[in-house]
Amino acid sequence: MTAARQWLLCLAAILWLLPVIAAAQLPSTKPKEFSPVIPNFDELAADWWTQWPDATQEQREQWLQELEKAWLEWSPSIPEDADLGKRVGEVKLRFSGIRKTWQKRAELKKVGVLPEVKFPSNPNVLQWALSDAAVARGQQRFEGLRLEKSQMDESVAQSLSRMRERVVALRDRNRADPKYLEATVDVFLAQLTHLQTLEEQRLLQEQLTAWQEELTFARAELERMLKELHYSAAASKKLSAARTQEKSSLEDLARERSDSQNLIFESSDAAVTMEQQIRMMNFSVAALENRLQLRKQELLLAMNSVLNETEGEEQKLSLSKDLVANAETVKNNLSRQLNVRQRQIGAWVGEDSRAMTKWWREFEKVASGLGRVGDLIDDVKRYETAQLFVYQRQQGWWKTLGERALHQFQDLRASWRKLANYELFAISGQPIRLKDIAQIILVILGAWACSRLLNWILKRMVRKNRTSEQGAYTLWRILNYCIVLITIIIILTMVGLDTSKLTLIAGALSVGIGFGMQAIFSNFISGIILLFEQPLRVGDLVELESGVFGRIRDINVRSTRITTRDNVDILVPNSEFVTGRVTNHTLDDPVRRIHVMFGVAYGTDPEVVREAAMAAAERVPVTFTNWQRKTEVWLTGFGDSSLDFKLVVWVNSNAVSSLGDLTALYNIELLREFNQRDIEIPFPQRDLHVRSWGPHTPGVTAMPGSGHDTTKSQAPRRGSGGVEDWPDAAGGGDREGGNDDGGEDGNGSASH
Helix, strand or coil: CCHHHHHHHHHHHHHHHHHHHHHHHCCCCCCCCCCCCCCCHHHCCCCCCCCHHHCCHHHHHHHHHHHHHHHHHHHHHCCCCHHHHHHHHHHHHHHHHHHHHHHHHHHHCCCCCCCCCCCCCCCCHHHHHHHHHHHHHHHHHHHHHHHHHHHHHHHHHHHHHHHHHHHHHHHCCCCCCCCHHHHHHHHHHHHHHHHHHHHHHHHHHHHHHHHHHHHHHHHHHHHHHHHCCCCCHHHHHHHHHHHHHHHHHHHHHHHHHHHHHHHHHHCCCHHHHHHHHHHHHHHHHHHHHHHHHHHHHHHHHHHHHHCCCCCCCCCCCCCCCCHHHHHHHHHHHHHHHHHHHHHHHHHHHCCCHHHHHHHHHHHHHHHHHHHHHHHHHHHHHHHHHHHHHHHHHHHCHHHHHHHHHHHHHHHHHHHHHHHHCCEEEEECCEEEEHHHHHHHHHHHHHHHHHHHHHHHHHHHHHHCCCCCHHHHHHHHHHHHHHHHHHHHHHHHHHCCCCHHHHHHHHHHHHHHHHHCCHHHHHHHHHHHHHHHHCCCCCCCEEEECCCCEEEEEEECCCEEEEEECCCCEEEEEHHHHHHCCEEECCCCCCEEEEEEEEEECCCCCHHHHHHHHHHHHHHCCCEECCCCCCCEEEEEEECCCCEEEEEEEEEEHHHCCCCCCHHHHHHHHHHHHHHHHCCCCCCCCCEEEEECCCCCCCCEEEEECCCCEEEEECCCCECCCCCECCCCCCCCCCCCCCCCCCCCCCCEEEEC
């Protein structure tokens, strides 16, 4: 079989299997028919309505019809009562309200967000501007509907919460309770209210979707119009005339504003002054509107000029880098001034409603003007974008590259400014925005950078021997505390806290310190004392009264870190260094003297012992010697079993922290040296006097021993030969003379 025939057979098999696979993927059963849930009003369930949001419009209409029918069949069983009758009437209104919402949906489908907006083909700049203005108004309507939708979302949550409260109240009642029927009607009424709220939410969502699609289409048409723009001499004349009129209006407003400014200082009446100030605000708003309108006309003129292909000169972009930013700044300042004036009038007028109405009309004029200013700022931004698009189409993208980059940067800056002004929360009435948080972070980073820079400078000075290490450390700590304090004050000022009230905070802190923070404050003051007085420095070898022994690693605000010879860090409160006894082995001179005790057997030459001890001390690496401080060996006493010596050596404390116990180091070297020189270290010795039991001798006290009788002489004893028997000083044999008993059992001495 050829390869071509095999491929044909495989293809035929695949084509034969495709219908089988498609049939296998189809559902094997019919979809379930919709069956509305009708509650039992005698035992009203809380969740019978939960499938309502997922049902189609036809299913909800059928469901509502059957639900109303069931209610009409059950409601006659409700006893006649004034309150119950009122609630039954509200239930009927809810049924009617749901149907009215459906009727409203059908009517709103006929209403568009852009009524009678035209997008002509081959337009001029004026036609494009009219269409753009209509789309901008439609966008405002869309934003209003979106706000209404967000409010409706909150209403849905509140309706659900009220319904749950009614259900809980119904469950808490017994069916025999007379109020049970009333609670049932309340729950059903709350459920119907929630269904109506869901329908209104669905209506707004559908309207938002439709308007969004319409606006998307309108923006696409505006972009098409920009691509098809053509030059119009008539439009150029109209725009030039409008620009001249706006300029004269702007000059008139400037003169009127100057005259009104003079009237403010001429009158001493507070009401007249307030009127003039509000008038000044209106002048400022009107002047800002005129400038923005003038900017729009300039942009349209520039767009129309670049479309004129008969002119030989290359048209330049109409650029104004600071107008939009300045306009936004002025608008924000005027908004803040308006809020201040409103609070002033509220304080002055009080309960006088007529005067309040008068002033509020003036405030509404300013607020309306500020709203128009905001719309004009958005218009100018769109016109600038359109100008760049038209210039790029006519002159090429490379000639507008810089301007487009600048425009994108300005858009990014405006977006960041809008995000930065987003209010997160408020502290004492002062709003905290994202830019405030960013500024606080920058202040903290700046303080940290200053601290690191000071530390680097001081370390560099130490390396160049311009200051001591301890002096640099102390100065850095003090400056670091100052930086932290200044940073805290700056941050408190940025969040709106009045720094003049810091005295109150200090008073509160003093009370807290007196009661609950006494120990912490004591440690803080002790740390400051340690840094200024410098009885302790980083690197010192100290021994505390509590037994802690080690080197100082850090002197902090509350505690000091000490590292022991076992490499264990111990945090010691600073107050312990001020109030307790501290031994500083390296305060002025790290060289100190230690005493090592040892003993050798009697009969050893002391000079040999001295030479051996000196040699052992030289092998210990921390031993320090010079012409003033020399190693010495002292014979300090005659012990019971040994000659007692003392090795006196000078050691450098800066080199001993990691070597362990110093006495152990010298003992090891002494033992090694003694072994090499055969110097004996004795065991404890005792002199024993032993005799047999015999007649009691006056003045002798018998003491039983182990195998022998040990006696202690109270007076001289003489043997049978008349010679005194007395042990020698070294614990040796008896003196010359006879034995009382003859042999070892006699009155003799033995050394063990």
